[in-house]
Amino acid sequence: MSPAAGRDGVGLYCPAKINLRLRVGPTRTDLGGRHRLDTIYSAVGIWDRVELRPTEPGSGFRLSLEGEQLGDLNRRDADPHANLAVKALLAMAQATGHEPDVAIHIVKRIPVGAGLAGGSADAAGTMLGLNRLWNLGMAAADLDRIAASLGADLPFCLHGGLSRGTGFGQILEPLDPDGPKVQRLSRAGLTGHLLIGAYESQLSTARVYKAFDLIGPGPHDLNDLQETACTLHPRSRQALDLARRAGIGPAFVSGSGPSVVVMAPRPEQAIALIRLWREQNAVDRIIEADSPVLPRMVPLRVTHGQ
Ligand SMILES: C[C@@](CO)(OP(=O)(O)O)[C@H](O)COP(=O)(O)OP(=O)(O)OC[C@H]1O[C@@H](n2ccc(N)nc2=O)[C@H](O)[C@@H]1O
Numbered sequence: 001m002s003p004a005a006g007r008d009g010v011g012l013y014c015p016a017k018i019n020l021r022l023r024v025g026p027t028r029t030d031l032g033g034r035h036r037l038d039t040i041y042s043a044v045g046i047w048d049r050v051e052l053r054p055t056e057p058g059s060g061f062r063l064s065l066e067g068e069q070l071g072d073l074n075r076r077d078a079d080p081h082a083n084l085a086v087k088a089l090l091a092m093a094q095a096t097g098h099e100p101d102v103a104i105h106i107v108k109r110i111p112v113g114a115g116l117a118g119g120s121a122d123a124a125g126t127m128l129g130l131n132r133l134w135n136l137g138m139a140a141a142d143l144d145r146i147a148a149s150l151g152a153d154l155p156f157c158l159h160g161g162l163s164r165g166t167g168f169g170q171i172l173e174p175l176d177p178d179g180p181k182v183q184r185l186s187r188a189g190l191t192g193h194l195l196i197g198a199y200e201s202q203l204s205t206a207r208v209y210k211a212f213d214l215i216g217p218g219p220h221d222l223n224d225l226q227e228t229a230c231t232l233h234p235r236s237r238q239a240l241d242l243a244r245r246a247g248i249g250p251a252f253v254s255g256s257g258p259s260v261v262v263m264a265p266r267p268e269q270a271i272a273l274i275r276l277w278r279e280q281n282a283v284d285r286i287i288e289a290d291s292p293v294l295p296r297m298v299p300l301r302v303t304h305g306q
């Protein structure tokens with residue numbers, strides 16, 4: 001991780017997450033009623049920026065959001081305590097005996113409720129930033145434990161890169177970038193340049209998992225939740241069909257969706273797919289990115305005139 005926090009705080013670049021494989025098993029009481037998973041997480045270069053600045057002692061936390069597509073975060077009645085970054089601040093404060101006197105500013109670029117773990121990314125960035133801002137020196141295992149209490153894919157968001165996830169998604173086996181497993185993923189076209197097709201509408205992860213128990217997995221999908229997500233959000237199926245018919249891919253739904261991921265290693269493939277998606281109005285937003293990537297931390301400095 002990069003240099004220590006600056007005098008005025010710390011900034012984190014928090015990547016999104018996709019699932020290159022997502023096998024969903026039955027719900028388990030020993031997993032808190034969640035489904036058993038076997039997944040390959042990959043961090044993707046769509047970046048939220050989380051800025052943490054100390055506030056006056058005893059003044060409590062502040063939250064501010066910035067971005068074009070804030071989804072349901074933009075509701076006037078949105079409770080700041082429901083924001084996953086705030087939940088992470090309060091959990092870290094409780095675990096370490098610190099007062100949560102921190103201003104959190106989030107610049108959102110990860111589509112909200114998209115299956116890209118935008119909330120978990122911001123929460124993980126907040127945890128990494130506080131570890132530095134408060135000079136905690138917390139061990140990774142302790143951070144992972146707090147992260148797992150906040151969300152199933154939050155532990156992965158602390159680390160980024162490529163990891164296998166089991167349990168309810170919180171047990172991680174980081175994949176060696178130079179090892180045989182990642183080489184196999186690359187040969188299958190599952191690393192490198194990709195397109196994300198995103199939507200104004202959101203899918204609730206809880207709703208998708210509940211519907212999955214009735215709908216089940218598609219026969220050949222990389223993602224067991226894909227058939228459910230496409231049933232609940234047919235435009236995702238349309239976007240995937242267009243990619244498949246154009247021979248561009250692999251193409252799959254990201255996590256609980258609705259966003260879709262199409263691996264497009266060659267520029268002409270990306271250009272062709274962007275044209276197809278736009279002609280057919282198959283998606284609302286198209287983002288080009290690379291994967292895997294790692295979270296990044298930068299010191300904040302007061303800008304002139306601030
Ligand atoms: C589907 C996945 C795939 O990586 O990602 P997203 O699509 O959300 O990004 C994750 O499993 C989502 O992780 P996360 O979004 O952190 O889930 P949580 O907040 O912990 O739980 C949201 C809802 O999903 C259910 N859930 C979550 C994980 C799991 N293994 N089984 C479940 O049934 C929970 O019971 C809860 O009702």
Ligand SMILES: Nc1ncnc2c1ncn2[C@@H]1O[C@H](COP(=O)(O)OP(=O)(O)O)[C@@H](O)[C@H]1O
Pocket residue numbers: 072073082083084085106111112113114115116117118119120122123203205255256257
């Ligand atoms: N910082 C945050 N960024 C995005 N969503 C958040 C955040 N905090 C809380 N949420 C809520 O979490 C829900 C899921 O958001 P997100 O993590 O982006 O999607 P997904 O779980 O599908 O990957 C949304 O309803 C959103 O209101």
